[in-house]
Amino acid sequence: MSDLTYLKRLFQAYYKEKGLEIPKVNLFNQREFGFIPWEKKVYMKRHIGFEMRDNLIQYLINNGPKHAYSSGSIYLEPDNQSMEKKNYQGCDLIIDIDVDHFYTPCKDDHDLWYCIECGKSGKGIQEKCPHCKQTKIKKLNWICQDCLGIAKNEIQKLIHNFLIPDFGIEEDQISVVFSGNRGYHLKVENKDIRTLSSDERREIVDYITGKNISFEILGLREKGTNIYGLSMENIGWSQKIMKKIEEILKKSDTEIKDFLLNKRKFNFNENVVRSFINYKDDYLEIISKGQKNIWSIEGFGLTNWKGFLKGIVREIGSEIDEPVTIDIHRLIRYPGSLHGATGFKTQQIDLTELESFTPLDETNEKIDPIVFKSDITQKLKIIETFLPSIKIKGEIYGPYNQGEVIEVPHHISVFLLCKKVAETV
Numbered sequence: 001m002s003d004l005t006y007l008k009r010l011f012q013a014y015y016k017e018k019g020l021e022i023p024k025v026n027l028f029n030q031r032e033f034g035f036i037p038w039e040k041k042v043y044m045k046r047h048i049g050f051e052m053r054d055n056l057i058q059y060l061i062n063n064g065p066k067h068a069y070s071s072g073s074i075y076l077e078p079d080n081q082s083m084e085k086k087n088y089q090g091c092d093l094i095i096d097i098d099v100d101h102f103y104t105p106c107k108d109d110h111d112l113w114y115c116i117e118c119g120k121s122g123k124g125i126q127e128k129c130p131h132c133k134q135t136k137i138k139k140l141n142w143i144c145q146d147c148l149g150i151a152k153n154e155i156q157k158l159i160h161n162f163l164i165p166d167f168g169i170e171e172d173q174i175s176v177v178f179s180g181n182r183g184y185h186l187k188v189e190n191k192d193i194r195t196l197s198s199d200e201r202r203e204i205v206d207y208i209t210g211k212n213i214s215f216e217i218l219g220l221r222e223k224g225t226n227i228y229g230l231s232m233e234n235i236g237w238s239q240k241i242m243k244k245i246e247e248i249l250k251k252s253d254t255e256i257k258d259f260l261l262n263k264r265k266f267n268f269n270e271n272v273v274r275s276f277i278n279y280k281d282d283y284l285e286i287i288s289k290g291q292k293n294i295w296s297i298e299g300f301g302l303t304n305w306k307g308f309l310k311g312i313v314r315e316i317g318s319e320i321d322e323p324v325t326i327d328i329h330r331l332i333r334y335p336g337s338l339h340g341a342t343g344f345k346t347q348q349i350d351l352t353e354l355e356s357f358t359p360l361d362e363t364n365e366k367i368d369p370i371v372f373k374s375d376i377t378q379k380l381k382i383i384e385t386f387l388p389s390i391k392i393k394g395e396i397y398g399p400y401n402q403g404e405v406i407e408v409p410h411h412i413s414v415f416l417l418c419k420k421v422a423e424t425v
């Protein structure tokens, strides 16, 4: 039996045993479903509709798909093969936060790249080879508790800094799902939001990410030799920025220095940062009093202030995957289904459970995405050039080199097979 057939049967068996635990999404029979099978040549089978949850479970048992999705949209005829004829009724607001799409420091340790042109390889994220400048790069994106923690933090920022206070969304209209691999999805089910067009969704995205924000509109201006800062009284972004600045100014000098010298956030040199720290108490006093709002730090002209504010905005904004929210015909991973790139479950999480949720080491069995946990071991041969180590359920596995034969517990074996970095021996 090939490894693909093995994984397919494993998924089928899982659905047979646990199918009834799979939740039923709202307006179930108006959703379009899509599946990616294990067989290589078939891409996605979509335009499928189910009358009842039992029909979905039966499909999963019969086919054991590698990936299972349903639409954020609702249609009168979800199974119509033509998008136009599906009779679109509206779409939930879908937000995807995936560490694939933004930098996290841990990636410098566990993400690898390999240049197909010149054979050079290295760690971290690279879009093109730093040696031969070619873009034919093979990447190995790994996961760890740190980047999944960062992704979770982005979801929490999104909920508590934007969706609830600025958009008036109620907690019970929000559902959060761990994707089963590198991130989280969030769905807002709200009658008014369902009617929004793609362009209107783009505006929501711009607001949440702080993209194209105008500091002048928020109050920043130069008058004579003075620079007037943002007003504290405004709501929305202005207030978020000022709160964040206050929070930062209350940190220690060393913390502020490290923060401002971070090249991914700001483009400041040591002198500018030193000046900022020298003036930070005065600055804090000015913004806390909220009177005569003149921001005066030696060496800080309008350009540096804007650079500073841009960095602050990036800190506040949420790292969402923009096309997912804008595209109203997108399919999203079905909650409770298995993720074919890890063998983990796409796990729905209550907002109250989110804070303590740790996907790679969850102790609450009801929301544990690692469903194939077992002490039974399996022998595998590593086929990837090099594998970084990974910590799952408190145990560290790896690093491993190509050709190495290892014996690991079932859930690790499933993970490595799904990642296509090992084969059974």
Ligand SMILES: [Zn+2]
Pocket (backbone or CB within 6 Å): 115, 116, 117, 118, 119, 120, 129, 130, 131, 132, 133, 134
């Ligand atoms: Zn190269």
Ligand SMILES: [Zn+2]
Pocket (backbone or CB within 6 Å): 104, 106, 107, 110, 142, 143, 144, 145, 146, 147, 148
């Ligand atoms: Zn990581």
